[in-house]
Each structure stands twice: as structure tokens, then as C-alpha cells.
Amino acid sequence: MKAILALEDGRTFEGESFGHTGTTTGEACFNTSMTGYQEVITDPSYRGQIVTMTYPLIGNYGIAPEDSESKGPHVRGFVIGELCKRASNWRSNQALEDYFAEHNIIGIEGIDTRALTKHLRSAGAMRACLTTELSTEEAIKAAQDAPSMEGSDFVKEVSTEDGYLWEEESRQWTIPNASTGQVGNYIELPPVRHKIVAYDFGVKHNILRSLRQNGFEVEVVNSRTSAEDVLAKNPDGIFLSNGPGDPAALDYIHAEVKKLIGKKPIFGICLGHQILTHAFGGKTFKLKFGHRGGNQPVKDLRTGRISITSQNHGFATDQETLPEDIEVTHINLNDNTCEGIRHKKYPIFSVQYHPEAAPGPNDAAYFFKEFADLIDATKAQTNA
Known part of the structure; x- marks a missing residue:
């Protein structure tokens, strides 16, 4: 037709x-x-x-x-x-x-x-x-x-209504290899190291799989969950997921995330990164045509390392509006927009792209381990 x-x-x-x-x-x-x-x-x-x-x-x-x-x-x-x-x-x-x-x-x-x-x-x-x-x-x-994307709140349409513990299949599929001792089609999961709460703003399943593959037990909560309710669960860390729409339209989420700053280690991806931007007091803006695909080059300003990344976003952090206690850690080499930030005092960081990328590339997969290591360091400092 x-x-x-x-x-x-x-x-x-x-x-x-x-x-x-x-x-x-x-x-x-x-x-x-x-x-x-x-x-x-x-x-x-x-x-x-x-x-x-x-x-x-x-x-x-x-x-x-x-x-x-x-x-x-x-x-x-x-x-x-x-x-x-x-x-x-x-x-x-x-x-x-x-x-x-x-x-x-x-x-x-x-x-x-x-x-x-x-x-x-x-x-x-x-x-x-x-x-x-x-x-x-x-x-x-x-x-x-048709309604404009600017000012839209699609998070309320995609977030889970009821919280849940992620228990779906999370093992990585692989090919048996006798020389390495790999005898089955799956790589077995490591033991749980940390229990975290993940805000669902439109979370991708492969993010949850990747978190479990890195030793996290993940309790998923909906986007309207208060900071008080999250902290009452006493998680080791808090994860802010990806999601759709205009991050500037999510005032009710910014307010709750702001209350979590300094309370627990926090890691944000994509929309989670943009929500942290607003919680820190910064602003976001709409990109002309966005970054969507698996071939976006990103530079780590701390190491000079360049990764090819998977991205899907139409808004970006305005780095000029970030307060002094926020460090820009990554930039997009195509247009120099902000791709990552880190708090200089608290154990909080975020990236604009997708380290869990499926089908790939996997250059940025190390961020999940970095989150686990950050929680370990925070625990050690607290217990010192």
C-alpha cells in the first residue's frame, strides 16, 4: 500500500x-x-x-x-x-x-x-x-x-509502574572454546558484590544485564520514586537510566535526584546524565539532529583515550552552565559537545553515550566496572 x-x-x-x-x-x-x-x-x-x-x-x-x-x-x-x-x-x-x-x-x-x-x-x-x-x-x-519534542515528558509513558528485582537472563552468550576452558554457550555470572537501586526512565534491558554481569544486584524503581524511598532501601549505589524526551521537562525528577547528591555513589547514562546535569544546576539544549548510531567518537579528556561509541540522544548538556564543582570528562569529537561529567567532591559520574551498547561497539563497557570500583572505594573510605 x-x-x-x-x-x-x-x-x-x-x-x-x-x-x-x-x-x-x-x-x-x-x-x-x-x-x-x-x-x-x-x-x-x-x-x-x-x-x-x-x-x-x-x-x-x-x-x-x-x-x-x-x-x-x-x-x-x-x-x-x-x-x-x-x-x-x-x-x-x-x-x-x-x-x-x-x-x-x-x-x-x-x-x-x-x-x-x-x-x-x-x-x-x-x-x-x-x-x-x-x-x-x-x-x-x-x-x-504534532507535539514538539521540546517540552515533552515521555518518561511517564515508559517507566515501570511497579518496582522489581532484575532476575532475567543476564549471562553473556559465547562460543565454546576448549583451549580457554569455556565449555558452554554462556559465561557464568559473577557473585553479587553490590546492591543498587536503578531509576527506570526508560531503561534498556542490556543495561540491566551489564550491571548484573559486573556484580550488581539491581532493584528497579519507577521514575516517580522519592529520594527518601530510595535511601530507605540503603543501596550501595544508585543508577540513573536512559530514557526519552526533553530532560528539561522533568523537574519532578531533578528535585529528587538533587536530594541524592552526596548520599550515595551515583552513575548515570544518557537521560540519566542529563538529569544529573539539571540536578547539579546546569542546563541542557536540543541538538540540531542529535547523535544516533554506533560510530560516534568520544575523547576522554583525562587520559586522551578515544572510544567509538553507541549513542541515541537529541539533547545535550550545556557545559558552560555547569557549576565549578563539576568536571567535564568526555567530549564528542564531531561537535565538541559534552559526553561525560564527574563531581569533584562526591562519587558521582555520568556519560551521555551507551557503554552497554548492543550490538556494540563495546569500547566503553569499562564504565560498569568503574562504578563498582567507585562503590568499593566509597565503602573503604566510610569504614576507614
Whole structure:
């Protein structure tokens, strides 16, 4: 069936729909990853967005349930160059087209994703409408009438209602290797070293898996949990997760996180990093087209080390607004925006990118160990 992608500035693209039919609106953005479309689709950070994949062929390895980053898809729509009609993957149990039909997600294929991406790079991420039922003029109007990403609070839509202890499968899959003594398909988990509380602002499952792989027992709480309730659990540390929307719109979260500063070691990723920025008294701003993909170069200003990182965010920390007791530790080498901060007095740090990246790259995976070591050091200092 014919489908139309209309942008709020009047630019339109025509293609063929797959999955669901109907009309949806959201912010049009693009992701440059060559693999990982399932992780993108199920990442809660994409709530409210119509995502374009720049890699031309999508769907070639189908859908494997254990690779999902949440319980279901969060994208408002999906834009690709070509849909692979037959998946080739022994782990797959469903085609992408069928997955979208099951979850009422509209996809469009057969458009010039290169032209769309170049347009969004020049004009910026913007509101869009994806439809199989509206005229071109109606679709443009629908895009223009859609809510703006600025000022949006999608965290309330994706955060868990009830807290829980993460007990899902977290072992890393591997290939047996007799020379190293690896006899099974999984690397066994280490014993629990630390018990932490993780705020769910739209947490990805692989973050929770990575935390468990590094010796953490993780109790997940919803985004509205008070600082008093978190501290009453007496955790060894506190984790602030990724999530969707405008970090400046989350005043009720900033206030609670501010109360936690200096009380426990804290580690934040992506939206968690931006929330810490506001809790410290700084500000965030909207990037022109965001950082979304698995090839973002980041420099550690303390060591000079450069990592290739996975990122998914449309807002960034304004480092000029940070107070003097906050150190900028990492910057993006493409645009020099802030990618990491650390408190000079308290055991608190955060990064804008994703050290748990699935399917990768894994250059930044060491941050989970760094969090565990920071908790160890804090405990030693407290007991000294």
C-alpha cells in the first residue's frame, strides 16, 4: 500500500507501507547503525520518534526475542530503503514485517533514505507524519500540528509502574572454546558484590544485564520514586537510566535526584546524565539532529583515550552552565559537545553515550566496572 512521509517543512517522500497501516506522527530522526535495528525499535529512548535507518537493507536477520531492549517496540514509525522479505537467522522467530503488524507499527520502504538523512542534517530533526490514508497536504498539516519534542515528558509513558528485582537472563552468550576452558554457550555470572537501586526512565534491558554481569544486584524503581524511598532501601549505589524526551521537562525528577547528591555513589547514562546535569544546576539544549548510531567518537579528556561509541540522544548538556564543582570528562569529537561529567567532591559520574551498547561497539563497557570500583572505594573510605 502506498505510504507518505511528510515533514513539517513541507518536504515529502513516497514509498510502500509494511507492517501496520494508518497514520502516526512523531519527530523524524535518523540512526546510522549498520546493525541493531531490533534494539533501536525496542529502545524506550525512541518513544515519540519516527526513525530512519541509513543502512539500506533492514530486516535481513528477522526478530529474536532475547535481543529486545524492552517488552515491545517504542518507535512511532520506521523508515527504510528496502525491507528484506526473508530473514536468515537461526535465532529469529518472526519477520520484521510481521512484528510490526502485531504491534501496530507503521513502516515505510522504498524511499531515498540518503536524501531524507541529508535533509534532516541540514534542516534539523523535525515533526513528521507517516500515513497510508491521508493526502499529501493533510499529512503535512498533521506533521505541523504534532507535539514538539521540546517540552515533552515521555518518561511517564515508559517507566515501570511497579518496582522489581532484575532476575532475567543476564549471562553473556559465547562460543565454546576448549583451549580457554569455556565449555558452554554462556559465561557464568559473577557473585553479587553490590546492591543498587536503578531509576527506570526508560531503561534498556542490556543495561540491566551489564550491571548484573559486573556484580550488581539491581532493584528497579519507577521514575516517580522519592529520594527518601530510595535511601530507605540503603543501596550501595544508585543508577540513573536512559530514557526519552526533553530532560528539561522533568523537574519532578531533578528535585529528587538533587536530594541524592552526596548520599550515595551515583552513575548515570544518557537521560540519566542529563538529569544529573539539571540536578547539579546546569542546563541542557536540543541538538540540531542529535547523535544516533554506533560510530560516534568520544575523547576522554583525562587520559586522551578515544572510544567509538553507541549513542541515541537529541539533547545535550550545556557545559558552560555547569557549576565549578563539576568536571567535564568526555567530549564528542564531531561537535565538541559534552559526553561525560564527574563531581569533584562526591562519587558521582555520568556519560551521555551507551557503554552497554548492543550490538556494540563495546569500547566503553569499562564504565560498569568503574562504578563498582567507585562503590568499593566509597565503602573503604566510610569504614576507614
